Amino acid sequence: MKLLLVGDLIGNTGPANVNKALKKYLPTDTIFLEKKTKTSRVIELFIKMRKVDAVIFSGMSKINIIGFKLAKLLDVKSVYLMHGCRSIEGKINQNYNQRDVNAENEVLELAPRIICVSEFFMNWMKKNYPQYKEKITYVNNGIDWDGMVSEKVPVERDSKTLLAVGGGMPQKNILSICRAIDLINRKDKMNLKLIVIGKGGKDIEEIISYPFVNYVGEVKYEEMSAYYQKSRIFVQNSIFETFGLAPIEALVNGCDLLISQGTGAKSIISGLEENDIIYNPFDIEEISSKIKILLTKSNNERLLKSINKEETSIEFAVSRIIDILRG
Template identity: 45%
Template sequence: MRIFYVGDFYSNTGPANVNKVIQKYNQDNDLFSVKKNIFMRFFELILKIFISDAVIFSGISRLNLIGIALSKLFGKKTGYLMHGSCKFESEINRSNNKKIEKIEVEILEKIDVIICVSKLFKNWTKNEYPKYSNKIEYVNNAIDVEKISLKQIQNVTGRNDKMLMSTGGGAPIKNIKSLCKAIDSLNKEDFLNLRLLVLGNDGDDSNEIKSYDFVEFIPTVPSEKMNFYYQKANLYIQNSDFETFGLAPLEALLNGCNLLVSQNIGMLEVFDAYENSDIIFNSYNHREIAEKIKSILIDSNNERLLNNVDWQCIDPEKLSQRFKKIMSNSKG
């Protein structure tokens, strides 16, 4: 089966970085969208849909709706690689994306198979959209492990034992506010003198996060420079209300960071085993977060978690074959 992947393969967003990994490790004669100009993109859609057996769309756009219609016209199976829910994220982040939400609903209605990026997100989507439950599948996000030099990590000398790190900027869904409250209590009550490095765009929570004197807030960093920041930190924390997968925690782990994540993160599925001390069960309970930060700073979990990663379930070549199996079995 020859698949045509349609999406963003050039920007610095999370979905685009996942798409790049899919493209890099593809060993078949599959096709990928490359045109950026909207008119050239339209003609590319016509040509590559015609010579493909199936089309997988990533991203929410009117042009993708046109692509789905063209695929139906040519008798091709269609899949939607669903990285998140625009409707759900808009509600939490208090943003107004009604037009995009409407397009998302149209895509879910018209697509042959919805491919979520984790089993957690698949189950959530089935519960949120029960009428589509019989056409919802999942394929974990793949990670480009070639970009990580283990020798380089072992020789890191600039890591700061007092430096914690989180990504997501000021987006409320990342819940970095609660993390700040936990660190503030540790610094005031236990005199730990911890620092927090926050990477990401501004959002509704930015001003409160920046008000803490231990926070260093850095705007979005290109993916190729993320390793530099991971290797500065001792502990990476992802305290999200909901994370459909979450590549950043895995990348941080591979870069030598200890790890603390909320239970609402899809990437937890890649571990064969983990301990309660690795998980935040209530992402708004800053006392719980503080206790688990202290625990991990005393007893490192990096090596233990790395030894429990199921690399097969995030191997890009194996996941490429899973895409083919799902599309072959879909009822187009």
């Protein structure tokens, strides 16, 4: 089966990083879109779609609407690899755009199969988009286990440093982590610090107002290992996260992990226990108490051992996507 992958292969976003990883493990005769302008990409899509048996649309783009219509016209199999949901994420981040949501809804309507990037996300989609539940399935994001750790620069881990990724996006809810650390530092005099990585956003001004916060901004993917290796605990306190590779990257790089109930990556960490999970991402008392537990009792080794590396590899994810296309 000859494939065409349509998706961002340049950016530093989650979907773009997934697409780059997929590109390395897809069959060697897989082809990709290379043009940059909208018009040239549409022409290229039409030309290349006639050369393949199936097409994977990975990530949301308006070109997907044209692509699914072309695939049907040319009798080419197609799937939508869904990394995020503009409707719920727009509401949480308070940047809801009706035109973008309308485009997403059209893609969901046109896609013969919708592949969610985690089992958690699939269950959420089936509940919130019941009209599509028969064509919704999932393939957990593949993990590049060999490429996650960089040992070029040895870093000394700081027992009082925590790390969070997502900048000031309300969806990532780092502000609640700040409030929890502030509570610990005031009540228990622990002098904890927090590194925050990612773009700005609605919450960023309040986040950086805390004296213990080191706001780094955006960091290249290949430079992230140093920040993980410096930090004792990685906290993923997302209100809604379809998958989120960062918690897995943090574990591989030696961090202990505190992860919210709404994070899709928890689907592949079978060893999670009650004190590893934030059930209410706005409950400052819950977050602070579980941070303090992790400071005295590491969960890194237990959680890492509970992940099936074979069934979470990129190779496994690629084979599952191809099986779905063949089916």
